[in-house]
Amino acid sequence: MSSRLEQALRAELDEIAAAGLTRRRRLVTSPCGPRVMVDGREMLAFASNDYLGLASDPAVTAALAEGVRQWGAGSGASPLVSGHAVPHEALEARLAEFVGFPRALSFSTGYLANLAVVPTLAGRGTAVFADKLNHASLIDAVQLAKAQGADSHRYPHADMAALERQLAASDAPAKIIVTDAVFSMDGDLAPLPLLLALAERFDAWLVVDDAHGFGVLGPRGEGSLGHFGLAFHPRLILMGTLGKAAGVAGAFVAGSETVVEYLAQKARSYIFTTGAPPALAFALYRSVDLIATDGARRQRLLDRIGRLRDGLAGLPWPLLPSLTAIQPLLVGENQAVLDLSQALWERGLWVPAIRPPTVPKGMARLRISLSAAHSEADVDRLVAALQELA
Numbered sequence: 001m002s003s004r005l006e007q008a009l010r011a012e013l014d015e016i017a018a019a020g021l022t023r024r025r026r027l028v029t030s031p032c033g034p035r036v037m038v039d040g041r042e043m044l045a046f047a048s049n050d051y052l053g054l055a056s057d058p059a060v061t062a063a064l065a066e067g068v069r070q071w072g073a074g075s076g077a078s079p080l081v082s083g084h085a086v087p088h089e090a091l092e093a094r095l096a097e098f099v100g101f102p103r104a105l106s107f108s109t110g111y112l113a114n115l116a117v118v119p120t121l122a123g124r125g126t127a128v129f130a131d132k133l134n135h136a137s138l139i140d141a142v143q144l145a146k147a148q149g150a151d152s153h154r155y156p157h158a159d160m161a162a163l164e165r166q167l168a169a170s171d172a173p174a175k176i177i178v179t180d181a182v183f184s185m186d187g188d189l190a191p192l193p194l195l196l197a198l199a200e201r202f203d204a205w206l207v208v209d210d211a212h213g214f215g216v217l218g219p220r221g222e223g224s225l226g227h228f229g230l231a232f233h234p235r236l237i238l239m240g241t242l243g244k245a246a247g248v249a250g251a252f253v254a255g256s257e258t259v260v261e262y263l264a265q266k267a268r269s270y271i272f273t274t275g276a277p278p279a280l281a282f283a284l285y286r287s288v289d290l291i292a293t294d295g296a297r298r299q300r301l302l303d304r305i306g307r308l309r310d311g312l313a314g315l316p317w318p319l320l321p322s323l324t325a326i327q328p329l330l331v332g333e334n335q336a337v338l339d340l341s342q343a344l345w346e347r348g349l350w351v352p353a354i355r356p357p358t359v360p361k362g363m364a365r366l367r368i369s370l371s372a373a374h375s376e377a378d379v380d381r382l383v384a385a386l387q388e389l390a
């Protein structure tokens with residue numbers, strides 16, 4: 001007989017199913033790319049965060065294979081024990097140079113990088129100020145900081161006046177503002193120059209999660225800071241992920257020498273986890289190099305974004321204002337967005353429906369994500385299908 005806990009879990013799963021909120025994983029049977037095989041059928045996908053098409057790029061996959069040949073499969077230990085090798089060191093230096101920060105520390109995933117920053121910097125009495133639409137990993141990071149005695153405040157999305165009031169009202173000895181740079185379900189940008197000005201004025205850190213800006217925005221693809229003409233600043237701590245535009249897996253945190261050294265000494269999600277395979281760092285070096293030196297991919301992505309936005313203007317569903325590869329089409333009700341996603345699926349187009357609790361109630365949407373690997377004809381096919389379904 002199943003335990004009482006198991007019965008409670010089953011009841012909750014049944015409730016999720018009854019509400020139409022069960023999540024299903026599609027089994028992909030081909031490499032990541034605009035065209036993927038799913039259940040034996042070729043789909044045109046607008047569903048990945050592989051914004052530059054680097055996940056299956058021959059130069060990156062060759063580098064990964066070469067990395068395995070030179071460095072084997074695993075790192076063998078956490079970075080502070082013996083899991084930090086030449087490819088990690090080289091990648092960190094390359095990343096720091098590319099984003100223009102004094103130093104960078106590499107992590108196995110963005111989730112772990114976010115868990116490292118705020119909880120490690122926030123001591124007892126530190127006040128943390130977080131945008132309400134921040135990514136789940138930043139929300140969890142704030143929860144961890146709270147467990148260590150930090151106070152937390154959430155401000156309405158991108159509301160600088162509200163944030164300013166919260167900062168002015170706080171007499172905490174240390175303050176941290178934490179924000180997504182590009183909001184992952186909306187595609188809009190945080191007002192980073194205003195946030196940095198507030199950080200200056202109220203003696204706070206500004207922690208920026210640039211998961212969706214790195215590789216995509218800025219004059220060289222260096223990310224959202226570059227988009228705004230911002231560069232390194234001692235109050236800034238930048239997190240970027242390497243499994244999205246960079247096409248592999250991993251993340252980095254960049255900051256001043258002091259901040260990065262402090263994280264390397266103290267961040268639990270850096271210290272108590274096995275170092276990423278050196279081969280991944282080896283491949284990422286190539287990938288970051290391509291991002292930094294070959295602007296053609298980014299240009300292609302920007303072209304596809306413009307083409308999609310032009311094509312979808314005038315549909316009954318508004319596109320949210322977004323300069324990035326994330327182009328959400330606001331549909332509203334859960335069933336309506338599921339039906340639309342399903343109708344596209346039947347036409348061979350894979351565009352995920354995003355529903356509460358990931359987004360607010362009544363704000364369900366299609367999350368169209370574009371890639372430099374999409375052709376103009378791919379974008380036109382999606383536009384035509386949506387026009388027909390409208």
Ligand SMILES: *Cc1c(COP(=O)(O)O)cnc(C)c1O
Nearest residue numbers: 109110111135137184211241243
């Ligand atoms: C994807 C994402 C992360 C997590 O990065 P992973 O490398 O996938 O763990 C963190 N923050 C934001 C905003 C993201 O979109």
